[in-house]
Amino acid sequence: MKAMNQKIDNRLELRNIRPTAMRQLVYDVLDKNKKALSLYEIEQQFEDVDRSTIFRTLKTFQDNYLIHSIDDGTGAVKYALCDEECTCQPDDLHIHFLCTKCGQTNCLKNMPVPKMDLPQGFSFESANFVIKGICSICRK
Amino acid sequence: MKAMNQKIDNRLELRNIRPTAMRQLVYDVLDKNKKALSLYEIEQQFEDVDRSTIFRTLKTFQDNYLIHSIDDGTGAVKYALCDEECTCQPDDLHIHFLCTKCGQTNCLKNMPVPKMDLPQGFSFESANFVIKGICSICRK
DNA sequence: GTAACTTTGCAATACTGTTGCACAATCTTT
DNA sequence: AAAGATTGTGCAACAGTATTGCAAAGTTAC
Numbered sequence: 301m302k303a304m305n306q307k308i309d310n311r312l313e314l315r316n317i318r319p320t321a322m323r324q325l326v327y328d329v330l331d332k333n334k335k336a337l338s339l340y341e342i343e344q345q346f347e348d349v350d351r352s353t354i355f356r357t358l359k360t361f362q363d364n365y366l367i368h369s370i371d372d373g374t375g376a377v378k379y380a381l382c383d384e385e386c387t388c389q390p391d392d393l394h395i396h397f398l399c400t401k402c403g404q405t406n407c408l409k410n411m412p413v414p415k416m417d418l419p420q421g422f423s424f425e426s427a428n429f430v431i432k433g434i435c436s437i438c439r440k
Numbered sequence: 441m442k443a444m445n446q447k448i449d450n451r452l453e454l455r456n457i458r459p460t461a462m463r464q465l466v467y468d469v470l471d472k473n474k475k476a477l478s479l480y481e482i483e484q485q486f487e488d489v490d491r492s493t494i495f496r497t498l499k500t501f502q503d504n505y506l507i508h509s510i511d512d513g514t515g516a517v518k519y520a521l522c523d524e525e526c527t528c529q530p531d532d533l534h535i536h537f538l539c540t541k542c543g544q545t546n547c548l549k550n551m552p553v554p555k556m557d558l559p560q561g562f563s564f565e566s567a568n569f570v571i572k573g574i575c576s577i578c579r580k
Numbered sequence: 581g582t583a584a585c586t587t588t589g590c591a592a593t594a595c596t597g598t599t600g601c602a603c604a605a606t607c608t609t610t
Numbered sequence: 611a612a613a614g615a616t617t618g619t620g621c622a623a624c625a626g627t628a629t630t631g632c633a634a635a636g637t638t639a640c
Binding site for chain 2: 328357364371372373393395397398408411414416418420422423424425426427428429430431433434436437439440
């Protein structure tokens with residue numbers, strides 16, 4: 301399969317991920333959907349791709365900070381593209397929003413996870429902050 | 441089986457939950473452990489109790505605001521007792537802490553989930569804010 | 581005491597995530 | 611360009627957690 305898009309290849313290579321056909325496709329799906337998707341949802345967007353392949357593709361992406369995962373409490377972990385400069389460090393964390401009506405989970409990229417003063421002796425590594433409610437589209 | 445403890449019965453009845461032996465036992469386990477427990481962890485503390493019974497007991501507890509659930513990203517939902525006055529409304533929400541070393545999840549009851557200004561059109565219903573790191577015990 | 585309702589235990593199942601293995605594709609070296 | 615080394619993919623099987631149907635046991639109301 302030919303390179304589908306030079307931009308995608310660049311993104312992958314910037315993260316030291318070899319741009320295979322599969323990876324281009326998975327990246328494209330995440331890019332086009334503009335929201336966090338579960339493994340199952342990604343799988344649904346293909347005809348004949350094996351789940352384990354997508355699973356490992358996502359693992360590769362995550363290991364290389366191309367995507368981040370969100371546990372929104374729906375039972376399935378969801379994945380979304382990181383910003384170009386993201387290294388998934390505490391400063392890169394943002395809040396996610398789960399709409400209880402449409403079930404979609406979105407990145408609130410301009411809402412960083414607030415820094416909290418932990419009790420004495422506790423150290424911070426990472427955080428998962430998901431707000432549930434009704435999104436602006438379902439609210440109309 | 442006899443009522444094991446008048447205090448437990450009171451707590452259950454305040455929430456309109458009939459104090460059966462099973463429920464007293466599950467409440468007791470949650471009360472004594474002082475941390476959030478998964479269904480599996482609760483099951484382990486009994487000799488011969490069916491998982492589905494505990495599952496439904498927890499569901500009953502949660503439906504009546506006696507306990508709240510926390511999805512700490514470990515794959516299994518955990519449960520912890522609510523405060524006496526809790527109604528699981530936004531004001532009652534607090535942050536949870538998952539220690540990546542010992543795997544224990546604790547309620548940070550004096551750290552309320554901060555109120556965030558959501559983008560235009562979004563409404564707030566609930567939130568799940570879990571901080572991961574090393575707890576004070578593992579840090580020593 | 582009997583009927584109606586609730587709770588429990590057992591068994592089976594669904595769903596999500598994960599791994600082993602063999603084959604295919606790609607890269608490296610000559 | 612061919613051979614060998616490395617990496618990626620598909621298939622199948624499995625693991626862990628959550629969930630349900632059903633019948634028996636327990637409880638409550640009359």
